[in-house]
Amino acid sequence: MAPLEQLLLVVVASFLAGLAGSYLGVGGGVFLVPFLALGIRVDLPVAVATSLIGVIATSSGAASVYVRDRLVNLRLGMFLEIATTLGAIVGASLAVLVDPRYLFLLFAVVVLYTAVYMALTRENAKDRAYRPGRESPLAERFGLSSIYFDHEDQGVYRYRVGRPGAGFAASGVAGALSGLLGIGGGFVQVPAMNVIMGVPMKPAVATSNFVIGVTAAASAFIYYARGLVNPSLAAMVIVGVFAGTHVGTRLLLRGRAQRIRFVFAVLLAAIAALMGLRAFDVAVVP
Amino acid sequence: MIGPRTALVAVQRRLAALRRAALAEVEDTNRLVYHVLRGGIVVSVAFVVFAFLLSVAGAGPLPEAPVNVRSLDDELARLTPAAFLSLGVLVLVFTPMVRVVSSLLSFAEERERAYVLVTGLVFANLLVGLVLGLA
Numbered sequence: 001m002a003p004l005e006q007l008l009l010v011v012v013a014s015f016l017a018g019l020a021g022s023y024l025g026v027g028g029g030v031f032l033v034p035f036l037a038l039g040i041r042v043d044l045p046v047a048v049a050t051s052l053i054g055v056i057a058t059s060s061g062a063a064s065v066y067v068r069d070r071l072v073n074l075r076l077g078m079f080l081e082i083a084t085t086l087g088a089i090v091g092a093s094l095a096v097l098v099d100p101r102y103l104f105l106l107f108a109v110v111v112l113y114t115a116v117y118m119a120l121t122r123e124n125a126k127d128r129a130y131r132p133g134r135e136s137p138l139a140e141r142f143g144l145s146s147i148y149f150d151h152e153d154q155g156v157y158r159y160r161v162g163r164p165g166a167g168f169a170a171s172g173v174a175g176a177l178s179g180l181l182g183i184g185g186g187f188v189q190v191p192a193m194n195v196i197m198g199v200p201m202k203p204a205v206a207t208s209n210f211v212i213g214v215t216a217a218a219s220a221f222i223y224y225a226r227g228l229v230n231p232s233l234a235a236m237v238i239v240g241v242f243a244g245t246h247v248g249t250r251l252l253l254r255g256r257a258q259r260i261r262f263v264f265a266v267l268l269a270a271i272a273a274l275m276g277l278r279a280f281d282v283a284v285v286p
Numbered sequence: 287m288i289g290p291r292t293a294l295v296a297v298q299r300r301l302a303a304l305r306r307a308a309l310a311e312v313e314d315t316n317r318l319v320y321h322v323l324r325g326g327i328v329v330s331v332a333f334v335v336f337a338f339l340l341s342v343a344g345a346g347p348l349p350e351a352p353v354n355v356r357s358l359d360d361e362l363a364r365l366t367p368a369a370f371l372s373l374g375v376l377v378l379v380f381t382p383m384v385r386v387v388s389s390l391l392s393f394a395e396e397r398e399r400a401y402v403l404v405t406g407l408v409f410a411n412l413l414v415g416l417v418l419g420l421a
Binding site: 007053056057059060061063064067068070072074075078079081082085086088089141142143213214216217218219220221222224229230231232234235238239242 | 324386404
């Protein structure tokens with residue numbers, strides 16, 4: 001394929017990755033790595049490095065919009081970033097020690113469970129509303145609970161962040177996964193907030209977008225220093241992703257939480273299937 | 287003598303002022319984070335587009351490998367597309383780090399000890415990752 005056509009193809013694919021990444025809070029790494037490695041046959045480390053650049057671009061492009069529209073829970077995001085960055089370091093260091101097959105199988109099960117849970121649980125105005133009772137001491141100490149405005153029903157919702165310890169641990173796992181596989185870890189981050197901590201879907205997606213940029217940045221620098229970033233490819237990804245986030249953020253702001261959850265669940269089911277296959281040595285995706 | 291009603295009004299005014307101040311602080315952090323993130327991606331895209339224009343104008347081919355950080359200033363002075371592409375990528379990669387540092391300063395200014403600690407830890411983790419990567 002002629003280089004110019006190839007670069008244009010990368011722009012289009014990055015546009016879609018940026019759109020989906022900002023709409024679902026996953027950064028788009030899960031779409032970009034397979035596209036680059038299988039679609040246009042870039043070496044895997046280069047694909048991972050380029051995808052990390054795409055994750056940061058999605059995060060900066062989308063999170064800035066979500067921050068402006070007060071959808072990001074900054075405190076919660078920063079609190080969880082401790083866990084994701086720590087996990088990323090540990091994950092990168094452990095990558096050589098653990099047989100990845102068991103990891104893939106374990107994750108396939110967990111992710112599939114989350115997919116089913118998210119597809120089946122409803123989220124309406126009542127579910128988003130503040131629940132009575134005592135707040136957990138940790139959440140209170142760090143002031144994690146917040147408010148947001150939902151365009152779906154023009155409602156202002158005050159929500160409480162529950163189980164901060166468990167959410168923190170899950171974010172550590174998200175970070176470790178990011179260090180192991182070179183993705184943003186958003187597909188763990190969003191359920192960690194939405195399912196474990198009880199954060200409504202839209203702020204969960206927005207806050208995940210905010211967090212994954214930091215998670216991806218540390219490893220991206222490493223890849224850059226090793227000369228694995230192909231600047232031309234990365235540039236196409238940046239431009240495409242940035243354009244994509246404009247559409248993705250708009251879709252999320254106006255979208256229905258229920259639909260976002262469902263699309264997210266479908267994505268999770270697909271990831272679970274691929275991971276399960278990987279556990280049995282069938283590599284559909286590198 | 288101050289009557290009870292006057293005292294009550296004074297307390298209410300004080301509380302309202304405090305609440306406004308708290309909201310303004312949240313607003314400040316929000317705005318700062320917005321500008322850092324937005325600025326990072328926009329500057330990055332601008333450098334990338336400039337590099338393309340340079341390349342189209344015949345200043346050189348689009349590169350396969352990144353320009354080494356040490357020779358970046360030299361290449362930038364010669365206006366090569368490779369240098370500006372690499373600069374755009376680097377600006378983007380450092381954006382989250384700048385965001386963490388600026389929110390750390392913002393929390394320090396507001397004397398929010400818990401969040402100075404939180405962002406400080408995140409920054410320390412990023413530095414550890416950086417050092418581990420360079421080693």
